[in-house]
Amino acid sequence: MDRIRVxxxxxxxxxxxxxxxIIRALERALRRADIPxxxxxxxxPKPRMNFSPPLSLGYISCAEYFxxxxxxxxxxxxxxxxxxxxxxxxxMIVDAVLINPKSKSLNSIINSxxxxxxxPFKKDILFEIDRFLxxxxxxxxxxxxxTKSIGIRTLIYEFSVRDDKNIKLWLASxxxxxxxxxxxxxxYLDFNGVEFKETDVFITRIEQYIDREKNTPMxxxxx
Amino acid sequence: MLRDKILNDxxxxxxxxxxxxxxxxxxxxxxxxxxxxxxxxxxxDIYEIGMSHLGIKxxxxxxxxxxxxxxxRVFAPWVDLEKIMKEEGIxxxxxxxxxxxxxxxxxxxxxxxxxxxxxxxxxxxxxGIPLDAAERSDRDPLVIAGxxxxxxxxxxxxxxxxxxxxxxxxxxxxxVDVYKKCKESGMSRKEILRNMANIEGVYVPSLYVMTYNExxxxxxxxxxxxxxxxxxxxxVIRDLDETYYPDKMIxxxxxxxxxxxxxxxxxxxxxxxxxxxAGMIYRPIRERSVENLMELAKKLVASTGYDEISLVxxxxxxxxxxNELIESLIDEFKEKGVGISLPSLRIDAxxxxxxxxxxxxxxxxxxxxxxxxxxxxxxxxxxxxxxxDLVNAVSAAFKFGWRTVKLYFMIGxxxxxxxxxxxxxxxxxxxxxxxxxxxxxxxxxxxxLSASSFVPKPHTPFQWEAQDSMDELHRKQSVIRSKIKGQxxxxxxxxxxxxxxxxxxxxxxxxISMVLKRAWEKxxxxxxxxxxxxxxxxxxxxxxxxxxxxxxxxRKRSDDEVFPxxxxxxxxxxxxxxxxxxxAYKGRTTFDCRKFCIKCGIEDFEEGLKCYxxx
Numbered sequence: 001m002d003r004i005r006v007x008x009x010x011x012x013x014x015x016x017x018x019x020x021x022i023i024r025a026l027e028r029a030l031r032r033a034d035i036p037x038x039x040x041x042x043x044x045p046k047p048r049m050n051f052s053p054p055l056s057l058g059y060i061s062c063a064e065y066f067x068x069x070x071x072x073x074x075x076x077x078x079x080x081x082x083x084x085x086x087x088x089x090x091x092m093i094v095d096a097v098l099i100n101p102k103s104k105s106l107n108s109i110i111n112s113x114x115x116x117x118x119x120p121f122k123k124d125i126l127f128e129i130d131r132f133l134x135x136x137x138x139x140x141x142x143x144x145x146x147t148k149s150i151g152i153r154t155l156i157y158e159f160s161v162r163d164d165k166n167i168k169l170w171l172a173s174x175x176x177x178x179x180x181x182x183x184x185x186x187x188y189l190d191f192n193g194v195e196f197k198e199t200d201v202f203i204t205r206i207e208q209y210i211d212r213e214k215n216t217p218m219x220x221x222x223x
Numbered sequence: 224m225l226r227d228k229i230l231n232d233x234x235x236x237x238x239x240x241x242x243x244x245x246x247x248x249x250x251x252x253x254x255x256x257x258x259x260x261x262x263x264x265x266x267x268d269i270y271e272i273g274m275s276h277l278g279i280k281x282x283x284x285x286x287x288x289x290x291x292x293x294x295x296r297v298f299a300p301w302v303d304l305e306k307i308m309k310e311e312g313i314x315x316x317x318x319x320x321x322x323x324x325x326x327x328x329x330x331x332x333x334x335x336x337x338x339x340x341x342x343x344x345x346x347x348x349x350x351g352i353p354l355d356a357a358e359r360s361d362r363d364p365l366v367i368a369g370x371x372x373x374x375x376x377x378x379x380x381x382x383x384x385x386x387x388x389x390x391x392x393x394x395x396x397x398x399v400d401v402y403k404k405c406k407e408s409g410m411s412r413k414e415i416l417r418n419m420a421n422i423e424g425v426y427v428p429s430l431y432v433m434t435y436n437e438x439x440x441x442x443x444x445x446x447x448x449x450x451x452x453x454x455x456x457x458x459v460i461r462d463l464d465e466t467y468y469p470d471k472m473i474x475x476x477x478x479x480x481x482x483x484x485x486x487x488x489x490x491x492x493x494x495x496x497x498x499x500x501a502g503m504i505y506r507p508i509r510e511r512s513v514e515n516l517m518e519l520a521k522k523l524v525a526s527t528g529y530d531e532i533s534l535v536x537x538x539x540x541x542x543x544x545x546n547e548l549i550e551s552l553i554d555e556f557k558e559k560g561v562g563i564s565l566p567s568l569r570i571d572a573x574x575x576x577x578x579x580x581x582x583x584x585x586x587x588x589x590x591x592x593x594x595x596x597x598x599x600x601x602x603x604x605x606x607x608x609x610x611x612d613l614v615n616a617v618s619a620a621f622k623f624g625w626r627t628v629k630l631y632f633m634i635g636x637x638x639x640x641x642x643x644x645x646x647x648x649x650x651x652x653x654x655x656x657x658x659x660x661x662x663x664x665x666x667x668x669x670x671x672l673s674a675s676s677f678v679p680k681p682h683t684p685f686q687w688e689a690q691d692s693m694d695e696l697h698r699k700q701s702v703i704r705s706k707i708k709g710q711x712x713x714x715x716x717x718x719x720x721x722x723x724x725x726x727x728x729x730x731x732x733x734x735i736s737m738v739l740k741r742a743w744e745k746x747x748x749x750x751x752x753x754x755x756x757x758x759x760x761x762x763x764x765x766x767x768x769x770x771x772x773x774x775x776x777x778r779k780r781s782d783d784e785v786f787p788x789x790x791x792x793x794x795x796x797x798x799x800x801x802x803x804x805x806x807a808y809k810g811r812t813t814f815d816c817r818k819f820c821i822k823c824g825i826e827d828f829e830e831g832l833k834c835y836x837x838x
């Protein structure tokens with residue numbers, strides 16, 4: 001049986017749609033597109049899919065992934081064509097490949113992600129990056145039992161300035177180690193003594209990687 | 224621009240922003256051009272509930288089929304967004320274009336339950352539209368309302384410009400046509416309303432005067448002019464197969480209450496349960512053909528991608544061609560993983576068989592509604608099922624593997640005694656025994672007995688009845704509770720205070736408008752939401768407006784009393800209702816009218832309208 005790996009985008013129109021709701025929207029799109037997908041066993045059969053790590057509500061993304069098992073063969077080109085005719089506005093399939101049906105899950109192979117952060121920075125603070133990254137960075141993370149202090153310096157692989165409104169972050173994103181870009185931005189503004197305003201930030205996930213060479217899950221023969 | 228502000232500044236701050244973005248699949252987005260009529264379809268509750276409503280799905284797409292109409296949706300904003308809107312002066316907006324609702328030509332509310340009425344006032348307020356119809360200017364939208372609760376329009380008469388009685392598919396287009404003509408000739412709001420009143424099915428309360436007797440009952444409801452009809456006849460569709468039904472439906476991102484394809488298989492109900500308003504007001508029964516339903520089902524699956532089709536109606540097991548329909552649907556959709564569901568199940572073992580076929584592995588639970596605990600009382604309410612029917616039905620369910628059974632009852636029914644209440648617990652016990660007989664024990668079994676409180680409704684044989692007092696309802700709840708033993712049997716019941724308010728409002732007259740407004744002013748809204756329901760405020764509102772709620776809920780009406788809804792003609796004669804009430808007192812049942820015509824009046828309602836079996 002075939003397994004297909006699909007790369008899709010989540011645009012502005014669907015930025016407030018949660019991960020679970022996006023999954024449901026994709027399942028319905030598969031049915032509208034008449035894709036011959038395989039069903040899960042059990043009480044409530046669903047298309048057999050697995051997804052890359054969820055994106056936070058409000059973010060947009062150029063690179064989300066899912067794997068799907070097929071019940072009949074279909075070429076990746078045909079798959080993309082049929083899906084893109086029926087997907088809701090704001091979602092688009094940008095790439096698809098057939099992969100080994102025994103491949104490991106996306107969650108277990110993806111270990112980092114790159115983000116672009118749009119925020120009305122005050123110009124001068126963008127010269128403080130090196131100082132910010134020099135020492136351990138400790139943030140307070142809310143947990144069920146209260147707050148916990150954690151060091152996040154090693155989770156930041158790259159922190160660069162694109163222009164005075166946009167920075168780029170390359171961050172750890174694996175089941176064992178991950179950090180939300182919002183926390184990094186908050187810590188950075190904190191470091192500079194600037195107040196953080198949540199409604200001013202606009203975050204885009206640019207890509208997700210499987211290694212430090214910036215190979216993506218679409219790399220041929222990855223499994 | 225309002226749209227940018229909402230999307231970028233407001234929505235990141237609220238819970239479930241997907242409630243408000245309005246660009247779901249199959250939603251309709253049109254540019255406004257001069258001469259187009261803008262219609263805001265308003266549901267007075269949150270998105271997840273409103274989007275589960277079939278009427279909105281039909282009328283939204285029907286209106287948008289027309290090039291000269293833009294129909295957009297609006298729901299009650301949840302309290303978090305409401306707070307921001309009030310603080311920052313954001314007006315109530317439509318989902319599709321995020322246009323202020325005040326800028327629409329029509330705001331149409333659907334009235335599904337009385338406890339949503341304060342939400343209507345709240346939405347009008349947030350929209351910046353004067354609450355009182357009399358205070359609106361030519362620049363304000365026409366605020367209209369329809370749906371089952373509109374069959375007694377008077378409690379909302381102060382706030383609604385006009386009501387639409389009955390089924391909307393035909394009349395809604397006529398309303399827009401008349402409006403366009405009036406606008407072209409530059410008519411004032413008053414003149415427009417006068418013209419609307421000539422459309423059959425339209426009721427303009429400001430053109431009717433309600434007078435009262437000294438004892439507080441209604442003396443009369445009279446039109447202000449002789450040219451106006453003294454009775455407003457409901458609108459009714461003759462042939463469902465010839466009537467518009469959408470072949471696409473909006474697919475919400477959020478999970479809604481009924482998140483599936485709703486395939487309406489018929490309208491009306493022939494069972495004649497005497498407490499049931501829907502069974503009276505939606506007459507006569509009209510079925511869709513299997514061919515039509517199959518075609519709609521295929522189109523709807525292709526356009527939505529839903530994995531479930533629900534066969535909806537008031538009593539889906541009564542559909543003449545149910546077996547044939549279900550088999551065809553299974554044949555067509557099984558491989559695609561699309562399931563079929565029946566929202567209500569008749570108490571009959573043979574239907575459990577069908578239910579088992581369509582549910583296959585999803586044995587989540589099975590629900591029956593015996594409504595009353597004794598045969599005597601079931602005869603009084605004309606629920607034509609016996610205890611053996613029920614035992615056979617649950618027995619079939621147990622054999623198929625169900626272990627969760629829910630039984631719905633009503634308490635406070637006319638002529639009810641404690642013996643009837645104890646009968647509810649005993650029926651639960653019999654169901655347990657049946658399981659034990661089949662399986663040797665009751666391990667894993669849950670039988671839930673759920674009791675709602677009877678609310679006498681307008682246009683039913685029980686419209687003359689008094690509702691039990693809240694104290695009495697509480698006593699009756701504890702009578703049942705005291706008889707429930709063991710772990711497998713559970714007893715749940717509704718909040719009697721809500722049933723009391725429903726009884727007051729549903730049979731209210733124009734004085735109830737004052738109470739609604741006062742309750743809203745004092746902070747009531749989302750009354751059907753536990754966490755926001757505040758009974759004490761309601762009682763204060765009654766006190767402050769000098770309206771006695773018991774006059775409406777707890778008073779038995781005399782035979783010749785004029786009701787606030789008597790000028791609304793559902794096609795079912797008051798005389799028939801009285802006859803049925805008398806039969807109820809004698810414990811005499813009435814046939815399902817599929818067997819033969821029981822002369823309820825609907826058979827002569829309108830030329831060309833056919834009842835079941837009529838040629």
